[in-house]
Amino acid sequence: MAPAGSAAAVAADERPARRVAPSPLEPGATRDPYRTYRVLREEFPLTHDPLLRAWVISRYADVASALADARFTHGHRPGDPPCAETHTDVDEAELRAVAERTAFVLARRIAGRPRADLVADFCHWLPAGTVAAAVGVPYRDMMRLVRGRAASALAGQCTARISVREKALAGFLADVLADPDLVEALRDAPAGLVARAWAESLRREPPVQIMMRRTRGEIHVSGGVLPAGAPVALLVGAAGRDPDRFRDPDRFDLLRDDPGQLTYGPGPCPAVALAALEAEYALLALFQAMPRLRLADGFRPEPTGVVTRAPRALIVRPGG
Template identity: 85%
Template sequence: MAPSPLEPGATRDPYRTYRVLREEFPLTHDPLLRAWVLSRYADVASALTDARFTHGHRPGDPPCAETHGAPDAAAGAELRAATERTAFVLARRIAARPQADLVADFCHWLPAGTVAAAVGVPYRDMMRLVRGRAASALVGQCTGQIAVREKALAAFLAAVLSDPDQVEALRDAPSGLVARAWTESLRRDPPVQIVMRRTRGEVRTGSGVLPAGAQVALLIGAAGRDPERFREPDRFDPLRDDPGQLTYGSGLCPAVDLAALEAEYALRALFQAMPRLRLADGFRPEWTGVITRAPRSIVVRPGG
């Protein structure tokens, strides 16, 4: 019998379940999810953009080109400046503390603060809008996905700070290397683990046939660790020669650019404000969640 990502204990380590599904049940119906499940990279990557599936949209998917239009250089520069300014303000606020939680004190604030600065909305009002789920109406469907960027940023910082070698490699790294580390974090620990789609008609996949009108769960977390696609998939390796991620599409989208900027300036601001930044003694980040997943806390010693 196929295991379910919703079974008890899956929130602590879903990757064991994903491995069994990929190897033994690449296409199965899950009664808890009430959906057919696809877990292999080739199937999931195809279904995310296949016109035979409907319902759902990722930032960077083809519809973004129609929604956002051509990128505006001036707006892009303004967004970069707002992201940098917000990240450095937040980092300086916690630099003098003996201990801090980067999730609560940094990751929770940067995505909303960046958007607030970029659109000229007072920060306190942006946080009220986010809590009221009105951010999308203000800044658009893609850029309004602030909670996803918050979780992605937390996962990225946890992955880097958990490995002293990565800390040294990325402390003064060029933008290109930081971008590769960001992509690797999205692959290894995506903030959105499961996305739902529905078939428009009968669909033949590499793992079997889906009936027409079927609800389908695409396991992004399982696809990102598929050994048929990635070498040593459980390892965090920004220099891997087979990069890839499914959290965002590959098209032009301001939200995709914004998430990458937040990751880059988060690292730069934290390491500049706190050159000796490290995890607190005995602390190891723990990822939790099933549909969305990220560390609940990242306890650090700003002064080393």
């Protein structure tokens, strides 16, 4: 060991401390995980996180590849090829009809109130109510089945994953209502424009921020090689704001020409179609039942969560 004050000791003191990769699970990350994601993307595209007990990848190219690569196992998204095995036969026209009917019933219940919480009074009910109507089960029974983890027996594994659709819908409505320009653009917008807004919301603030997978063998990614048989955390929230993939990635851009959400896969799946229909008819029903709908004075939606992320409340004045 070099004596204090020696040239060697002074040189050691002047060496910069080795930077340690931040973790999405660190205290404070739930309020704004995107600062952590930025550091990981730029400086630690491949790192092992002791809190997650997994390797972490955060760049869009790596995350998107991992979600589609058969060398990654354990888990899938609605719309990915393996999920077709769990589908029940569902008529998309019937899905559209029940999504529309359920959204309008819920919106009319809220319309006469001086204040309402759209998370508790609308987003919590629409996904389960739509599934219940689609499969012909009374809503009260569907909620009991969901709590008992038995809904997939009736609705299929993907469609029965109601909590993700709840969070996605809450985040979508928060994005729209927090921006008066978006409210005006989407109030009487065609379905195609609403679909673009829905995809942009899923990209910018995905309801599932972290997806877990496991490698079948060694896999090359940015920053190195993932070992075989290793758990891997895919930071979907980080990938959605990768500036190497998206122009001005932190901005909600309704007319974005470089879309690329990763919450849902690209394949045909009732859950993917149903989530989009719920978003479409949610806006239509809310704006028709409450033409002056706006956020309550002084309220700003704040998404929270680490693995999944959405606002816990969305307080509005139905009468404006």
